[in-house]
Amino acid sequence: MDEIFGIPAPLLFGQLLLGLINGAFYAMLSLGLAVIFGLLNIINFTHGAQFMMGAFAAWMLLNWVGLNYWVALILVPIIIGATGVLMEWLMIRRLYKLDHLYGLLLTFGIGLIVEGLFRNEFGSSGLPYQIPPQLSGAWDLGFMFLPVYRGWVVAFALVICLATWIVIEKTRLGAYLRAATENASLVQAFGINVPRMVTLTYGAGVGLAALAGVLAAPIYSVNPQMGSNLIIVVFAVVVIGGMGSILGSVITGFGLGVVEGLTKVFWPEASATVIFVIMAIVLLARPAGLFGRA
């Protein structure tokens, strides 16, 4: 019982849990991407930069305005979401009629510019952000030592993912959103302001990225490249889950976090690659992704 595949059982359980925690970040980020792609048909390559902006905004609120983590958790998604709304209104909406590639190029370019601006202003080493005192400390689970903050991240991310899923699948607003995805002009004919809904959806997706950024600030180094390190993996998660599938991106996010966590024990050198290997296999077997409709 003490060992599973030559790895001590407590270590393995610990890794499964840690995988789940990383999966929480993947899930929250891919959720925003899936929402945006589902409705806007835009591959939002600025997502990583918006995640980073969320973390920096939390730092700015604390150090410049004196507002703590809990306030940041509410304010930051709104502020960064508003920048998303502005960006959609000024630029992205001009591209809906064009090929996907234009949206991708625009958002990728904006992402690079934003990252560059932050790097110019704050350098690349990063900034300190402490864990809020209410969530510091740790629980001894017997098989591992779990920081309270990490437990909070998983719980919070699960609630957010569930809430987003309920809003989109079970509410009237969600029904409008899904209907507009299928046939925008028909929905508009029923008197619903589709362009405004699309703008707000983009803002909400960006807000989700920023929220993940606030969650990440106390445990990862708050630096301008923190988003670009994650975003490629998150795109792989979205592709594996099926582009635009909300449930798919959440389940795949958590699942791949666990797979990556296990790889870190059995073959650490491959842990950066394993997700892309899975992506290649999934695309060969099911080109629409695990949960996507072909």
Add this chain to the structure above:
Amino acid sequence: MATNRRTLLKAATALPALGALPWRHARAQAAATIRIGVLNDQSGMYRDISGQTAVACARQAVADFGAQGFTVEILSADHQNRPDVGSNIARQWIDRDGVDLILDVTTSSVALAVNDICREKNKVHLNSTAATSDLTGARCAPTTVHWTYDTYMLARSTGGAMVRAGGDSWYFITADYAFGHALERDTGEFVRQAGGRVLGNVRTPFPGTTDFSSYLVQAQASRAKVIGFANAGADTTNCIKQAAEFGLTRRGVKLASLLMFITDVHALGLQTAQGLVCSETFYWDLNDRTRAFTQRVLPNMGGLRPAMTQAGCYAGVLHYLKAVQDMGVAAAKASGVEAVNRMKAMPTDDDAFGPGSIRADGRKIHPAYLFEVKAPGESRGPWDYYKLLQTTAAEEAFRPVAQGGCPLIRA
């Protein structure tokens, strides 16, 4: 939809490559011009220890030297921590732009690639920021000067101090590339020589690892007394931050941040970093000369203080220009080997490192300092981060020439 997705994926994979195009620099016309190319990380995680600040320090050296009879031109480029990009820029600079000296070269994997190119083309490679001791060991070249520090010096200074303090069993978390491997190897040897044991290691993908909790838990499960971080920059700060989060230090595990720069301490904040030890060969507040140097470069530093690596760019360029003055511009341009030989023949002296010398294997030697990071209450002002614990004399700080296996020495 299916075809669209494929196109998108292709585009998505191709996009990051766009950033790899090197910036072109116009070729200056004057013949009596020494061209120095600063090749380093200007956009990634090592930007703050190299980047444009290193360029500013090189310019400061040119200004302080005040060359007479020849002009000095400084180019710079971002190698993005990729050996292929770095090699291409180095070749273009030498073949097309007439660069005489390639400076800084952050990231050991890139430095080793550029090292071979400079040897082949007979141009000077003055390295400050790469850490691998192989640059003056198995891979040493007659065209190389390795200025600031290396993995052996870090291993001896930080590793030695940890072992003396009772840390006799180690587990390494190692960045999976040339630098991490060299640092782990050199530190492991010290630990074993001192009678300690290395219980295990884990190699983490570089770059791109942000979550180290999994590796930290593995390290803790080994029951080692010391966890050695054979990595740098954001990897190290993430490791330290997450080790504190997982309560490793509270349960008596010691952390050995084998390579930590003052910019990393700044990023962590004293609250998290206090009590850690690290080794550097330059600290801005060390003595009157280092403070004077810092005052001169400060206006061009964008709010940062120079790290030892950037100070190394300053001191290295200053010494190179002295050698050029001494031997004549034409001779210095004609042969990188001769320029380096002249640099080795002359004693060095500058505000950042004080008096020193360059050995036959290309190793610049100067004292190494072991610092402890101050507690928030002890710090008297911005960037007042270190207190000096001990000084290792120049002759002892670096690997003895005979042990390096440098072919230049055997010949």
